[in-house]
Amino acid sequence: MWNMKNYLFLITIALSLNLCSCEKDKLTEDKTPKFQPIEFVKIGGIDQVISVKGNDLSKPVLLILHGGPGYAMLPLFHMKLSELENHFIIVNWDQRGAGRSYSDDIDVSSMTLNQSISDAHELTIKLKNKFNKDKIYLLGHSWGTVLGIELIKDYPQDYSAYIGVGQVVNVIKNEQHSYAFALNQATTHNNSFGINELVSVGAPNNDGEYLNDKGYEITNKWMEFYGGSIFGQTSSDEVTDLILSDDIYADYKDQWSKGVNFSQQLFDDPNVWSFDFSRTHLDLSLPVYFFMGNHDYDTPFTLVEQYYNTLKAPRKQLVWFENSAHFPFYEERGKFISELIKLSDL
Structure with a gap:
């Protein structure tokens, strides 16, 4: 015969199952780690x-x-x-x-x-x-x-x-090759402005030094200009x-x-x-x-x-x-x- 004890028992079982389900969901979620942006x-x-x-x-x-x-x-x-x-x-x-x-x-x-x-x-x-x-x-x-x-x-x-x-x-050697590429491309494309800029700083010597302190900047500019950093850009x-x-x-x-x-x-x-x-x-x-x-x-x-x-x-x-x-x-x-x-x- 069903009485209040039976109903309480069923409610207890239902709550337990729901709790287990929640815990399972929580464990599933926890498998994907959460990280701060930084x-x-x-x-x-x-x-x-x-x-x-x-x-x-x-x-x-x-x-x-x-x-x-x-x-x-x-x-x-x-x-x-x-x-x-x-x-x-x-x-x-x-x-x-x-x-x-x-x-x-x-x-x-x-x-x-x-x-x-x-x-x-x-x-x-x-x-x-x-x-x-x-x-x-x-x-x-x-x-x-x-x-x-x-x-x-x-x-x-x-x-x-x-x-x-x-x-x-x-x-x-990295710098020397970059410079040679830039000068070669400027020459191939008859870019007199680029040639003049590159010649003005000179090729880097065996210590990696240019004729002046703008050498690295100018070499990098023309190396990038001719697609040596991003191809075609x-x-x-x-x-x-x-x-x-x-x-x-x-x-x-x-x-x-x-x-x-x-x-x-x-x-x-x-x-x-x-x-x-x-x-x-x-x-x-x-x-x-x-x-x-x-x-x-x-x-x-x-x-x-x-x-x-x-x-x-x-x-x-x-x-x-x-x-x-x-x-x-x-x-x-x-x-x-x-x-x-x-x-x-x-």
């Missing part, structure tokens, strides 16, 4: 900013080292390559003195190659601990590839693989504009620009001008992949190809992007995504 992390004694994106904490961590120096790009991979977040935990980092990590209080004397490497490795250890990983993946772009090669040489135990995009091999401004359109930088554009200028202090470090990976880093103990645009004259592809041919590594691959120059992750993002996903299960 995080401030103490690195090398100062606050620096990272942005973490990813849909599965079981996936490998990929730390991205931006170029420049000072060319901070926290939101770019999320804006243009978000599919990678299904395969990696993507960590973008504004390096010391760059982007949201810029501060008027940073000691200029700390802007050195060795400090940059130390910062990157300290962040590596923090990420390994945070996400409970034995190793992480490392991707460097342009200037970031200088840090990347040094890191995998000195700390191979911390990294699963290295991807160099727009790999730098030797800064001085006269500058890379569209990438910068996209980066700065995101909320992360929208109210910090002045800070971003200050960071670019401040980061040029790194070129005062003699170590930046003296390294030559084609002589000193020929034997690396983990997989190495170079993603190179076939029209890259910012970090000239010929130097990378020569380095690759002499490099020894457990596994290596040179991936060409036929319709790209210095920004294949922007210029050919579909291919870039597919090539990077192939490496996610190493």
Whole structure:
């Protein structure tokens, strides 16, 4: 016979089932991690900013080292390559003195190659601990590839693989090749104004020095003008504009620009001008992949190809992007995504 006790029993069962269902839903939701747009992390004694994106904490961590120096790009991979977040935990980092990590209080004397490497490795250890990983993946772009090669040489135990995009091999040879390309293109196109500007600064000597301090600016201008930075375009401004359109930088554009200028202090470090990976880093103990645009004259592809041919590594691959120059992750993002996903299960 049904009585009040029976009804109370049924209500109790219903509530229990509903509670279990809620707990199950909560667990399902929790599988997709929630990250803040940016995080401030103490690195090398100062606050620096990272942005973490990813849909599965079981996936490998990929730390991205931006170029420049000072060319901070926290939101770019999320804006243009978000599919990678299904395969990696993507960590973008504004390096010391760059982007949201810029501060008027940073000691200029700390802007050195060795400090940059130390910062990157300290962040590596923090990420390994945070996400409970034995190793992480490392991707460097342009200037970031200088840090990347040094890191995998000195700390191979911390990294699963290295991807160099727009790999730098030797800064001085890099500058000489960029200048030669710019002058050749200006001559081919009968650009008397460009020729005169380039001749006025002279070709960089074996110390990387021009006749005057406008040499780097003028070489870069004409190298970009002839598609050496973005294939088929006269500058890379569209990438910068996209980066700065995101909320992360929208109210910090002045800070971003200050960071670019401040980061040029790194070129005062003699170590930046003296390294030559084609002589000193020929034997690396983990997989190495170079993603190179076939029209890259910012970090000239010929130097990378020569380095690759002499490099020894457990596994290596040179991936060409036929319709790209210095920004294949922007210029050919579909291919870039597919090539990077192939490496996610190493």
